[in-house]
Structure formats: structure tokens, C-alpha cells
Amino acid sequence: MELAKTYDPTALEEKWYRYWLEHKFFAAKPNPDKEPYCIVIPPPNVTGQLHMGHMLNNTIQDVLVRKARMEGKEACWVPGTDHASIATEAKVVAMLKEKGIEKRSISREKFLEYAWEWKEKYGGIILDQLKKLGASCDWDRTRFTMEPNLSEAVTEIFVALYKKGLIYRGVRMVNWDPQSRTALSDEEVHYKEVNAKLYYIKYPIAENGGKPLLTTGNQQPETRNYLIIATTRPETIMADTAVCINPNDERYRHLHSKKAIIPLINREVPIIEDKYVSMEFGTGCLKVTPAHDLNDYELGLKHKLPVIDILNEDGTLNEKAQLYVGMDRFAVRKQIVADLEHAGLLEKVEEYKSNVGYSERTNAVIEPKLSLQWFLKMEELAKPALDNVLNDSIQFHPPRFKNLYRSWMENIHNWTISRQLWWGHRIPAWYLPDGDFVVAESPEKALELARAKDSTVTASSLKQDEDVLDTWFSSWLWPISVFDGFKNPDNPDIKYFYPTNDLVTGFDIIFFWVARMIMAGYEFKGEKPFRNVYFTGMVRDKLGRKMSKQLGNSPNPLELIAQYGADGVRTGMLFSSPAGNDLLFDEKLCEQGSRFNNKIWNAFRLVKGWQVQPVRSENGCDVNAAIRWFEARFNEVLTELEDHYQKFRMSDALQTVYKLAWDDFCSWYLEMVKPEMGQPIEREVYEATVRFFEDILKVLHPFMPFITEEIWQQLQERKRGESICVAPYPQVNGTADQGILPEAATVFEAITQIRNLRNSRGLSPKEPLPLFIRTENVVAYQPFECIIQKLANISSIGFVTDKVADAASFIIKADELYVPLSMTLDAEKEREKLTKELEYARGFRESVLKKLGNERFVSNAKPEVVAAEKQKLADAEAKIKALEEGLSRLG
RNA sequence: GGAACGUUAGCUCAGUUGGUUCAGAGCACCGCCUUGACAGGGCGGGGGUCGUAGGUUCGAGUCCUAUACUUCCA
Known part of the structure; x- marks a missing residue:
């Protein structure tokens, strides 16, 4: 196929x-x-x-x-x-x-x-x-x-909470969305800072004979028969029921217990005093509009002010406004400003930044509005919900959201649960003809309860509440x-x-x-x-x-x-999605995801294309070390992966399997075991490879379910009804030889250095080179000999005890590796390179020595840290020695 | 006005108890490499005084203070 x-x-x-x-x-x-x-x-x-x-x-x-x-x-x-x-x-x-x-x-x-x-x-x-x-x-x-x-x-649940006294009905200031004509909960309102204007409007003082009323700054007392109010909402002045000043405000002492007259409609309102008014803001005079501002509403309650609601449900003005009836609130704003100016009642207009609430659904500007709604008391419910998050009985990932959660829960407001809509769960409350109501699970039950209150009530005279419940109530x-x-x-x-x-x-x-x-x-x-x-x-x-x-x-x-592909998009989404942080989506990530799929697919093509033979061919390469290495490496990565999962670090988990599959498996392992073109592969190696491939597919499966299933099904004969979906997830293998990892790291470093050498000298990867290694640890290299030859295109490896002349060399830890080159070496360049390395190594040694020479460090730092420093020193010294020798050889 | 368990390479982000083999990854960029699983590929490479200014410490990307900017909440 x-x-x-x-x-x-x-x-x-x-x-x-x-x-x-x-x-x-x-x-x-x-x-x-x-x-x-x-x-x-x-x-x-x-x-x-x-x-x-x-x-x-x-x-x-x-x-x-x-x-x-x-x-x-x-x-x-x-x-x-x-x-x-x-x-x-x-x-x-x-x-x-x-x-x-x-x-x-x-x-x-x-x-x-x-x-x-x-x-x-x-x-x-x-x-x-x-x-x-x-x-x-x-x-x-x-x-x-x-x-x-x-x-x-x-x-x-509604009935139960009502019976418990947690649900109540009442007139409150709510967030009104004039577009969908319903109340909203506080959470459904989003505040945005917008450029607005602050209008300074003159309010005449009632029964005043033209005495000096207002002094500003160093100016001479002016003769004024008005005061000035700064407002961002001039269209609501018809709903004003007071003007308020701060009782400590010297500028307005003479206004106490006077009255002001609302412009245009000429209605008299009292001038009241409250410390709530800031003396710094605007002119220090506040128009009080209890029907259309939450703070004014509270102020109104305190001072027992009447409430005049001039707005209709859709945000147009009603008859109570007297003027502009039927016009939209924003049209009125423009119009009234023009009219005030015309009447000489507009002192000035300033630019002003203000926070305006918008409906998160319709994006309409919210009106604070008094209305009759259903509410749920939250305080009692919030208590265990807060405690169990703070004590980590429920864990938030990332944990910083606990703060946000806490500040909200500690300042929780009652939940406006009724909505003036039709699509939803209708509120199970029924009204008697006299306006009283009952709450019940069904109309029958409601009738029963209603009859207990008033025996003349009939099914048809009982009217169910027209409103529905907030979506979140379900x-x-x-x-x-x-x-x-x-x-x-x-x-x-x-x-x-x-x-x-x-x-x-x-x-x-x-x-x-x-x-x-x-x-x-x-x-x-x-x-x-x-x-x-x-x-x-x-x-x-x-x-x-x-x-x-x-x-x-x-x-x-x-x-x-x-x-x-779905797998590509899934991996693309997860490549860059740290928990709780915004994800900046770039289609390139999906492309990267699909390339990854393709990489896995081609690894599969490679393995699938191999011919298997029972034993190694005569000139075949011993790759047992590769198998042992990958086993150990897989184990190591699995542990790391599990840690990421435990911490819900999905992006890191994906990154980890991505590198495992691409770097460790494709770039290293498969390259190591890959037979020569057209040559068969030893059965034992093939079977190990398939086993590894399956393990990789399994850890990849949660991220890319489709391609892993496809390959898994083809990699070996499967029965109908089998699936990688339910295949057992790989477990950490306690018997794997983790000791091979540092040895392999040294070998990989050597291979990289040789490739680097070719690159920097313009040598073709196709030209085989000999390699000599001077090391005290020959056994570390031996199992990888054949692998080094294959991956670095080395013709032969020799272990030596002396320096090798006329060879390019590099140092890995205490080992020195030589690659004799047919071309003449640029001694100057070589010296420069080694000198640079030596300098760094010496500097490094200095800093370690300094640290170890510091008594406070040796006595204060943890023993492991000190031991690690000593090891660093030993490594550095070995390296310096080797470098110095290399340099002296160059002359 | 309050909060941030935000500010690290051109971009998006790691960096767990302070310890120069941690200044890292991916993408982007620059070289070299195509009859060979994959050019949607391989092998290499350059690039950051870790927002700024102080401080604590033998030692600070990591702790403290201030400040700027960003984001969120009211």
C-alpha cells in the first residue's frame, strides 16, 4: 500500500x-x-x-x-x-x-x-x-x-429559596437596558471610560432679591441670583427633586434652606445639605435625581425626597418630563443643551472622561432605573462558596483568580433574577386580584395557596408573573x-x-x-x-x-x-495558551500544528516502509544503546508531562510531547536506528520502535485524536472495536536505565560538535571523517560507537591517550575529541577559539572559587549547593587543563 | 480609587524554594544541505545589561521600596 x-x-x-x-x-x-x-x-x-x-x-x-x-x-x-x-x-x-x-x-x-x-x-x-x-x-x-x-x-429551586426567605420582590434601582427593555444584573453591565462633556447649568434661586450669593476666587462678590450645577446628564434635570451642597462648604453658606428653580420647567426644589457632596467636583453643587442615578437614589431615601421617573422603558422621555416627551434620551441631551444655551442658562461646557455602563448583550447604554423586580439574597449563599475556594477545597488554576473571586464575594450584591423577557423560565409567582401574590411549583398549587388567602380567587383571576428568570438562574x-x-x-x-x-x-x-x-x-x-x-x-x-x-x-x-485539520487546529490553539492569560491567536499556530501532524505522519511512513529480518545483518549497526536511551528518555519526559498535567499547564504539556515526538523520537531515535536505504531492520529493533511509536501516539492522542487513531490502527494489526481512545496510557517504567541519559547527552554533544565543525569549515556532510577520543571513560562511548559513525558520518573511531596532532579538536567536560582534517588548519583561528573558551572557563572558575572562598557562603548555603559548586569547580578545572593543553599544542 | 502570584530575544511566552554550566523555548530571521520518511524537511547560526531607579545579600530575572507603562475591578 x-x-x-x-x-x-x-x-x-x-x-x-x-x-x-x-x-x-x-x-x-x-x-x-x-x-x-x-x-x-x-x-x-x-x-x-x-x-x-x-x-x-x-x-x-x-x-x-x-x-x-x-x-x-x-x-x-x-x-x-x-x-x-x-x-x-x-x-x-x-x-x-x-x-x-x-x-x-x-x-x-x-x-x-x-x-x-x-x-x-x-x-x-x-x-x-x-x-x-x-x-x-x-x-x-x-x-x-x-x-x-x-x-x-x-x-x-425558586420556590425553595423563596420559602427560605432568600428570594424577595421589591422596588429597587436596577440596571435597565432600554434596547432589550429588561433589567440586568450588575454583572451584565460593563463599564467603559468615554469622552463626555460636563455641562455647567444655571439654576435660579427662588425668592431672591438680587443679593450677592456667590463668590468665586479673588473676584469681587458678584451679584447673582442663580447657582451653577455641573452635570454630564442635562436631559435628566426635569427629574431633579433637590439640589445638594456640602454643609461645610463656605461658598454656599447663604443658600441654606433656600430653594432652587429647575431651568426650563421652573419647578422649585429644596437645597439640601449632605457630606456626600464633594466640594472639589464641578461647582460643589449637585443636582439630585433619585429616579435616574443610584447615588442620588440613596440620597433621596435619606432625605425623603420624592422620585420623579421621566423615562419610558425604551429610553424615551415620558409626560412627567413635561418637555421633550417621546424623544430619545440622547436626542433630548442635544436639544436641551441648545435650549439652555438659548435661554442663557448654560454657563460653560467642559470635556470630561466618565465611566458609562453598557449592556454586555446589546451594548446599549444602561439607565439606572427604579423598578419592581425579583431578587436573590446572596450573602448567606456566598459564605461557604468563598471559604471553600480560599481553603483550596476547590482549586483555581491559575490561583491568582482567587483574589478576584474573593473581592467579588466579599462585596456581593443581591442578584436581580427577573428579566422582562418571554424566552426563559417563567417566574412561578401568581398574583391575586388585590395585588397580593403566591409562589408555587404549579398553577394548581398556586391556586390552592391563593384560596387560603382569598377564597373567592379562581384559576382565571390568578395571573402568573409575566417575567422570566435570568439565564444564569438555570x-x-x-x-x-x-x-x-x-x-x-x-x-x-x-x-x-x-x-x-x-x-x-x-x-x-x-x-x-x-x-x-x-x-x-x-x-x-x-x-x-x-x-x-x-x-x-x-x-x-x-x-x-x-x-x-x-x-x-x-x-x-x-x-x-x-x-x-481538527488536530492541527487543536494543537495550534494549545501551543500558546497559558492558563488564565489571553491567547493571541495567529493562524500560523494552526499551520505549525498541521506541520506537526505531517511530521508524525512521515515518521509513520518511514517505519511502515521497513523490511524486517530476524537478526542483524553482518555489517549492521548495533543500536541497542539507542533503544535503552529512548526508553529512559521517554520515562523522563513522561514524568515531566504528568507534572504539567497536574498543574493544568496544558501548553507546556503539549510543548513537552511535541519535543518528545519531534526531537527525541524523529530527530534522534529514528535517525539512530534507521537502516541504510534499502536495507532491512532487525526484528528486535523494529519491535522496540513500534512499541515506542505507540507510546508516543498515546501521549499525543489527547491533543490530536484523529491522526493518532489512524496511525495506531495501521501500525499493527487491530481487531474491530479496538481504539487508541481506550488504549492504556503509558506508565512510568521503574526498571528503565536512567543512567544512560548523561552518557547519551555527551554523545549527542559530540555529534553536534562534529556537525558544527563541518559547517564552520564548509565540509560536506557526505565526506566521512575519522574521530579520535581522549577520555578516561571509554565505556561511556563504546555502546554508541556505531551510532556516532552513522549520525556524524564518521569513518572510524579511535580511543587515544595522547593528543592528536594536526586535528581540529573540541572539549566536552573532561574529554577531548579530535577530528584530523586533510585540509590545513588555520592555527590562528583555532587558537582564538580556544582562547575564548579558556577565558570563559577561567572566569567561571573564578566566580566559583570566590563563592567557595566566602566563609558566609560556605556556612550559610545548603550543603547540596556547596557540593554542586565543588563539582562545578572540578569540571571547570578539568576543562581548563584540557584547553591549556590544546593551546600549547598549537604553539 | 483599588488589585495584579503583569512588564524577560523582532513576536508569543517559560524561568518552581535567590546560587554565572539558566538568561531559555517556539515562531520569525540568516547561512549551508534535495534521487534517501518529511523543503510543511535536515544541520547549524545570530539576537536580550530580564520596564526604569534605588535597596537587602557573599550573590538578584528571582526578595524589598519607589516610579512608568499595561491589564482587570469599582
């Missing part, structure tokens, strides 16, 4: 994924004989498309799951999707709009019909995309946050609900798989999701939901910019897979 010169993943990936599914390698069920290993997927938005962030965190999850599966654990990766209340509703609204249908013109029932239709149409796409990536999820366990079982769990239950842990708390699945092992997610949802899952875990199961949390950073483009549709800098993951 002819193997292609380059690896082509396209057909193979589909073939193997189908094979894996057919044989149910990804299916997991409780098995008392095996250790469980479980990950629940961060459920992507049901109507979403795979983006680079998904690619990253799902690749990491797959690596972890596949490795656990090969280690013989019962590996369970639970997939699923999130109904994504706001995002999905926005998409459906947009779709309807295209059809010419306004959401508000149709009934809730009709809208939900459309929404479900939409979900059915697009809901499976993202999961199919994950399959293309090679994700080894147990697809039979696929869940959806709005499927009946999970929805029931949400309702039950997501926070995910690690429990995917195993039906609420409906059926003692079922075998949840008992076996909960708590799960690792959670892999972006740090941007640490509060939205991670923190709340931890709270839910302790509150509802009395146990953590997972043991480790691995935080990924954001995927950015190579210039460090966020990936966004507007910039068009976000590659299409499926196109990348088509171009580089």
Missing part, C-alpha cells in the same frame, strides 16, 4: 469520529470498578455558532477527558446547551422583524412558538460543530437548560441538574459522578457562572460541584484585539478545521 507523502485529515477525521460513536467509546455509566472522571461542558448558547473561545476551552476539556479515559477512568463529559434568554430572544425578535412582525404585536404564546421553532432549527448546530473538533462527549447525555426536567428543577444548577440531581437526588449517576472533577471555562464568567455554581453546589447538595477550575483567557487576534464581528478579525473555526 502506498502512503501519501503528506497527511490529509479530511476523510480520516469523519471516518474515525463515526467509528468512535459506533463503538460508544464516549459513553459513560457508573462503574464501581473504575474511578469516575467527569466534566460538565459550559453549555454554549443553543442558537449560537462555534467561535474561537469555544474551540479553546473545548479542546482543553477534550484533552483532559481523553487522557482520563486512557488512564482507565470512567470518563464522562456531559454536553448540552443553554437557552440563553436575552441572546436568543434578541435573535428571534430580529428574525420576526425581518418578517415584518413586531414582538409586541403578538401574544406571548405565539412568540414562544416562533422561538421554539427557531431553537429546533438552529439548536443542534453548535453541538455538531463540536463533533468536528473531535470532542469526546457522551452525546446520549446531552441536556438543554429549558428541557422539561431542568425547567422543573429551576421552579423547585445555569448555576447545571452540574447537578444534568444528572437529574434535583428531581431524583439519590440516583446512581449523581452519586457516582458528583462532585465532578474539572471545570474549564473563561474567566469572564467567573461571577456569572462559576461563583454561582459553587454556591448552588453547597446550598443544594452540601458539596462542591467540581474540584478544579481551569480558567482560560480570551482569544484575541495577533494584535491583541478582541475578536468581533465588526472588526472581522474572527476566523471561522470550521474553515480552520477544513484547512488545517
